[in-house]
Amino acid sequence: MSRPILTLNQSGYVNLDDPAAPSTPQNLSPSLPSGQFGARTPPGSPYLAGAFASSSNSLLPPPSPRTPQEFAEGVARGEIGADYGRYAPSPHSSPRTSPRGSPAPSIRGRGWERNPFDDGASFRSGSPGRVAAFAAHVERPRLSEESSGPQPDRSTFTPMFGSTAPYSAKEQALDDALHTYSPADKLVGGGGWRAFSLRGWLNFLALVAIAGGLVAVFAGYPIADWAIKRSSSGYNAFSLGGAVMNGTGQVPVIPNLPGLIDADTPEEAMTKIGNDGHQYQLVFSDEFNVDGRTFWPGDDPYWEAVDLHYWQTEDLEWYDPDAATTKDGSLVITLDETPTNGMSYRSAMLQSWNKFCFTGGIIEVSISLPGQNNVSGFWPGAWTMGNLARAGYGATTDGTWPYAYNTCDIGTLPNQTYIDGSGPPAALNTSAGLPLSYQPGQRLSSCTCSGDKDEHPGPNVNVGRGAPEIDIIEAQTYWTGKKLVGAVSQSAQYAPYDADYVIRNSTPWVQIYDDDKTLLNEYTGAVFQQACSGITFTDPDAYEESEGTFSTYGFEYKPSDGDDGYVTWLSDGEPAWTLTSGAVAANAESDIGQRTISTEPMSIILNLGISDSFQTINYKQLEFPGVMRVDWVRVYQREDAVNVGCSPKDMPTADYIANHYNAYTNPNLTTWEQAGYEFPRNSLKDTC
Numbered sequence: 001m002s003r004p005i006l007t008l009n010q011s012g013y014v015n016l017d018d019p020a021a022p023s024t025p026q027n028l029s030p031s032l033p034s035g036q037f038g039a040r041t042p043p044g045s046p047y048l049a050g051a052f053a054s055s056s057n058s059l060l061p062p063p064s065p066r067t068p069q070e071f072a073e074g075v076a077r078g079e080i081g082a083d084y085g086r087y088a089p090s091p092h093s094s095p096r097t098s099p100r101g102s103p104a105p106s107i108r109g110r111g112w113e114r115n116p117f118d119d120g121a122s123f124r125s126g127s128p129g130r131v132a133a134f135a136a137h138v139e140r141p142r143l144s145e146e147s148s149g150p151q152p153d154r155s156t157f158t159p160m161f162g163s164t165a166p167y168s169a170k171e172q173a174l175d176d177a178l179h180t181y182s183p184a185d186k187l188v189g190g191g192g193w194r195a196f197s198l199r200g201w202l203n204f205l206a207l208v209a210i211a212g213g214l215v216a217v218f219a220g221y222p223i224a225d226w227a228i229k230r231s232s233s234g235y236n237a238f239s240l241g242g243a244v245m246n247g248t249g250q251v252p253v254i255p256n257l258p259g260l261i262d263a264d265t266p267e268e269a270m271t272k273i274g275n276d277g278h279q280y281q282l283v284f285s286d287e288f289n290v291d292g293r294t295f296w297p298g299d300d301p302y303w304e305a306v307d308l309h310y311w312q313t314e315d316l317e318w319y320d321p322d323a324a325t326t327k328d329g330s331l332v333i334t335l336d337e338t339p340t341n342g343m344s345y346r347s348a349m350l351q352s353w354n355k356f357c358f359t360g361g362i363i364e365v366s367i368s369l370p371g372q373n374n375v376s377g378f379w380p381g382a383w384t385m386g387n388l389a390r391a392g393y394g395a396t397t398d399g400t401w402p403y404a405y406n407t408c409d410i411g412t413l414p415n416q417t418y419i420d421g422s423g424p425p426a427a428l429n430t431s432a433g434l435p436l437s438y439q440p441g442q443r444l445s446s447c448t449c450s451g452d453k454d455e456h457p458g459p460n461v462n463v464g465r466g467a468p469e470i471d472i473i474e475a476q477t478y479w480t481g482k483k484l485v486g487a488v489s490q491s492a493q494y495a496p497y498d499a500d501y502v503i504r505n506s507t508p509w510v511q512i513y514d515d516d517k518t519l520l521n522e523y524t525g526a527v528f529q530q531a532c533s534g535i536t537f538t539d540p541d542a543y544e545e546s547e548g549t550f551s552t553y554g555f556e557y558k559p560s561d562g563d564d565g566y567v568t569w570l571s572d573g574e575p576a577w578t579l580t581s582g583a584v585a586a587n588a589e590s591d592i593g594q595r596t597i598s599t600e601p602m603s604i605i606l607n608l609g610i611s612d613s614f615q616t617i618n619y620k621q622l623e624f625p626g627v628m629r630v631d632w633v634r635v636y637q638r639e640d641a642v643n644v645g646c647s648p649k650d651m652p653t654a655d656y657i658a659n660h661y662n663a664y665t666n667p668n669l670t671t672w673e674q675a676g677y678e679f680p681r682n683s684l685k686d687t688c
Contacts, residue, residue, distance in 0.1 A: 260285075261282055261285050262287045262289075262632075264289045265632075269285070272362070275556050275570075278638050280361060280637060281636060281639055281642075282635070283361070283636065284358065284633075284635040285634045286302065288329060288330050291329075293325060294321070294324075295348075295350055303351070303352055303355070304350070304353070304355065305320075305323075305324045305349060306319050306349050306392050306667070307319065308392045309341065309343060309667075310349070310392050311394070312392070312394060313609070313614065314611055314613045315379075315609045315610065316343060316344055316345050316610050316612075317335060317343055317344075317346060318341045318345070318346050319392070320340055320347070321348065322348075323336075323346055323347050324348035324350055329631070330629040330630060331606070331629065331630040332629055333347060333348045333606065333627070333628045334348070334608075334626070335370065335378065335609075335610060335624070335627075336626075337624045337625070345610055347609060348608065349391070349392065349609075350605070351390070351603060351605050352603045352605075353390045354390075354603070354646050355646070356603070356646070357601035357602055357645060358635050359600070359601050359602065359651070360643055361557070361637035361638070361641070361643075362554060362555070362556040362637075364570065365472055365553055365554060365630055366550045366552050366631035367473070367551060367552075367631070368543065368551075368628070369475050369543050369551075370544050370608060370626035372486075372545045373538060373540045374477060374484040374485060374486065375477070375621045375622055376476065376477040376616055376618050376622075377615075377616075377618050377619070378608065378609075378628075379608070379609040379611055379615070380474075381471070381473065381474045381606070381607050382473050382604075382630075383470070383472055383473075383604075383605050384469070384472070384603065384605070385468070385605065386401075386466060386469075386601065387600065387647070388457065388466065388600065388656070388657075389466075392667050393665075393666070394670040394671065395663035395669035395670065395672050396467075396663050396664055397467060398670075398672040399440050400443055400444060401469065401529075402467065402469045402493035402494055402495050403465075403466030403468065403495045403496070404468035404494055404495070404584075404597075404598055405445070405446075405464045405466060405496060405593070405596065406463060406464035406596055406599075408445065408446045408447040408683070408684065409592060409684075410591055411442070411495075411496035411590075411593060412445035412447050413441050413684060414439065414440050414441040415435060415436075415439065416439065416496050416497065416590065419684065419685050424589065424590060426499035426500070426591075431500050435527065436497055436499070436590065437495070437527055438527040438528055439495055439496070439527075440679075442464065442495070442496075443672065444680070446463060447682045448462075448682065449680065452680035454659075455680035457652055458652050458656075459651070461680075465600070466600065468493065468596070468598040469493040470555060471490060471491045471493075472553050472555060472569075475489075475538070476488070476615050485537060485540075486540060487536060487538055488535070488536050488571075489533050489535060490533065490553070490571075490576060490577070491521065491532055492532045493529045493530065494530040494584060495530065496592045497590060498590055498592075499589035499590045501524040501525035501531070502524060503524075503532050504583045504584075504585065505520060505583065508580070509582040510579060510583050511578040512534070514574075517536055517537055517576065518534050518536045518537075519534065519535050520533070520535070520577075521533035532579050534576060536569070536571045536576045538551060544626070544628075544629070550631045551571070551572055552570070553570065553572075554569070554570040555567055555568060555570060559598055560581055561594070561596040561599055562594070563582060563585065565581040565596065566579065567579045581596075584597075601643075601645065601647065601651055608626065608628040660677055662676060663675035
């Protein structure tokens, strides 16, 4: 049976089922006079003459409608919309003037910017595929301007398909499937929503990672930083064998030095028997086996090299952190003739101040001294000082160094005299014809008024605090009466002072273990300190310009503010001499009480200086540079008396240092007042 030919009824629609429809093919293209076109009729318009010469042959009944998926696949393959151009269709149409003076029907009324029936090669060549695709989309044929019957009112613009709007939302455009879809079409190929979509979960995890990173950076890091710094201030910053942080919040980054005990420490050095017969365990060590270490602020967890002139002892060198490093398994401090900051020499001083401190126990260092044993001039030192003072920072030592005193009496007052200056006689005149003391008074005494507790480090105002000094060694030369030999001073510095600086220097309060190796120092002090010192002779091979071997020096001590404390100095593992609490007991002549064997947390200082104030400099024979080498530093404590940290609970320092940070960080300040602070009131001379 033959297929009916398309015809139009009076309303402009095709009726395929009307038996009365004419059998003659109808020409559905507009019939316009040749050459009569609107002024804005574009070339290639469907209303150009001949544009639909074969329209009656090409226009076919629409096939079955495409599904949205088929539309999408057709667009993707280029079968649909390939000739429409790359720009999105516009739902608006611009009225055109027809040859009859009325708005002409326009294919643009359906929203295409470009007429699909242009004179492109695909249509001129009679490609039926694209025409059929377009025809499948168009569900109603266009009106023929030559059809018989009443014509629609064209006084206003009317779309060619009879719609009252340029575009109907109910009609499907070729690209609708790309952006308008039902939930079932969300996945290519259908299938709806899936709970286990790899791409979806990857997107979700990426968002979680980004959000987590932002939270970590802007919330987690500040909180962690605060917590770490808070926990690092003081005793809690250390734990035996596993500490990873010091009192200033720095974290060790040195290979093989993850904690307080250096991994390179030999097994046989982990314990030792003290001079008191008890076993001691290692609590800190630095073997200096990693070459190339530096000691600028922040470089090292336990040591820091200062950058200053040590004016307190009239030194001739500038302490420069670049003069200290590690090489060949040792710490190397070099004193050379490099003019630096107005000083003729350059050297280095390392401190563990506020980083590593200990209270009680044994400290030993293995040292090779600079120069020759019989040439004076270099001043190498290894010593300890209470953490409430910082070596080289004059404001911090003002009124604290070298006080080791826990009694409220005139020993805490300026010049160690009565308030009216009337005595005692031993304080007014010494055998040298000078006043006994030029000290400003003990700043942190047990006489502190309770109202000034914020200016006292604690644990309460009734505890006397200070910065006592115990020296491992200060190397020098010594005249035996026949020749100069090498020696070291092993001493403790004290305030307040005994009359004429003379301690109770006889047995049992002082003990010399070998008179051939050690003797008491004739120098006992001056207006700024009382020195309790023994002179120990050194191994002549343990010098840089001889064999360069190492000797071991140290001390063992028991802290006490009573009568049971002691300090025993060591040389090559053997005791040299002992100072007991009885040697620095109360002194009736100077009217002072018992001095303590330091109960303060002690920091460590290693330095190499040069100064005429210590001994005469032999410029003719002294050879530069001078090099001091330290093979290792080790600290031991009894298992039942471990006390490591710069701010222990019973002798805190952290808050006090933090509240007076200016004094502890500015080496140019010489007094506490210059730093902007005042001494707390003393109940003996001030109104509390």
